[in-house]
Amino acid sequence: MGNNAPKPPVISDVARAAGVSVPTVSRVLNGAAYVSDEKRLKVLQAIEELQFRPSAAARALVQRQPKLIAVIAGNTSQYGYAETIRGVEESARAAGYTVSITVVESADDETVERAVALILEQPIAGLVVLKFDPPGVAALHRLPKSIPTVSVSGVRETGVPQAVLAEADAAEELVGYLLGLGHRTVHHVRVPPSRKEDGRTTGWRRALAAVGADVPEPFDATWEPESGRLIGRELADRSEVTAVFCGNDEIAMGVIRGLAEGGKRVPDDVSVVGFDDHPLARMWSPPLTTVNQDFAELGARAFGMLEGILGGKRVRKFSSERPTLVIRESAAAPRS
Amino acid sequence: MGNNAPKPPVISDVARAAGVSVPTVSRVLNGAAYVSDEKRLKVLQAIEELQFRPSAAARALVQRQPKLIAVIAGNTSQYGYAETIRGVEESARAAGYTVSITVVESADDETVERAVALILEQPIAGLVVLKFDPPGVAALHRLPKSIPTVSVSGVRETGVPQAVLAEADAAEELVGYLLGLGHRTVHHVRVPPSRKEDGRTTGWRRALAAVGADVPEPFDATWEPESGRLIGRELADRSEVTAVFCGNDEIAMGVIRGLAEGGKRVPDDVSVVGFDDHPLARMWSPPLTTVNQDFAELGARAFGMLEGILGGKRVRKFSSERPTLVIRESAAAPRS
């Protein structure tokens, strides 16, 4: 079997059916020039009858403005990523663009190169790169400068225009809050950083420095909550830890579970805070103190910048937003 | 400012630079026919120098086989959706395809029509429709049959080829387990169903019928854990409920929180089970008893079927997989 399907009608079929020339059909398609009502009607009818859909490929070729935006990301199902992508997709769709997603699984040359090549094989109008992690950063470096690009990140950096979340400031505030509760210092479990150090970690360091607190060695988690659980178990055995700042809520949940398995209660024995304000954060026991980040808005903003560039507008280098502290019940004063 | 960027080189630029004809360049590009090593080298050099990338639009136009797969979904960030999309993307990428995502926000005609039109404006090779919910189902109905399509769902249905999860069987097993624990009946909180009734609900009904238990009116949640919390609060006041089967883990977590707010403990006062085996399910307190569904595998399977169709192969109508029960600690025998 296979392709015995009747091949789709093309513009000339419509023209013939309507008894007009091809350019006339094109004109009604684009609503561009004057077409007599009579012919317009005939054309419309023919289109309807034949179920005609103009070929996207041909259009892209001749118009030189594809309606496809490519998003490059290190992963797609992690909360922050998924929400950012949702924001991009939603606003892109409203503006008549489709979005493609390509994940770059690791930062090694071959993987990055393959993913980039794949993307460039598509007729794309522009790119949004989620550079929350090393693969994203690596991909950004491989991209030809000739394609309009916007990046999305948690820290300001020079380069392409960027939609950014002021994570460092928010993290500093959050850790400052913990310190204010009376904790001597705050331990840190970080998620995979985009570079040597990401905004969350920087903010943590700044808060500790501000009060002259000890700066303990951070723990490294992966994106999996399970890695948080393992770290939680370790933490449970360290009697000096009274407060833990986790790189995101999912890791915080894992850490809390690990702590529980190790016999420690939150927030009675140790305070644990997260980051992102995941929808489950407030359902957790205890409800998580965290920082609310509007990733969907971030994605929308990134698309907005890209749209500006595509429209030939002058676009600001940065568009940043400040996350907000959300105090719930997973942090308390240390036991005296 | 805007487009003062030098426009990208095209194949004829390469041909000129390499001192060969355009088709020769095309030949080395596609590795198709014989090209002398000498010319091949020159061409390769020219390509490198000019940073030439063949136009995807032109290729799609002439080859009639675009390398883009469109995924249509009711949402993108919900766990099951996100994972399925990841599975599609991953296997598509391995096969040299890019995937685009379009969300259909509701099932109303206009929304569906707009989304479909957007997708059809792209040069797509095939479609994967996630019909876990009404928007997905509606979209599927609007799609022209001329485009190779595969759907993904929790229940077998005729129509286009389908990758399916045998949710009803798994739900039946899970509810049966609860009944086996000694519960008189099991209440049900369902997530937005794809049609009048989805597999999870059907399985629940079957399990109750099998033992002649009462069939209480199900509760309807949205995709938001918060809706589960609200329902949990209601449930807390109903002393006859001893076991609750939730449509997914996130809702289960919300329900448990609501129950806790209403003074009920899980599983001591009431047993609650979820569905999906979300990565956070085992981190929860208590760890959630649920059903493991391999959505990524489901997505991969869907792409596999699509690839088969595109390759002109004969493809089976269904490809199903049986989820597995995961017993943890959120369910126990009822208090006597």
Place this chain on the structure above:
DNA sequence: TTGAAAGCGCTAACAA
């Protein structure tokens, strides 16, 4: 208001 002609960047057929 309309049609004829040209061309977008590429690949496929056909000679040479």
Place this chain on the structure above:
DNA sequence: TTGTTAGCGCTTTCAA
């Protein structure tokens, strides 16, 4: 092994 010639389906001149 290579170049010449034709399109792919559409939009955009340019005349009429």
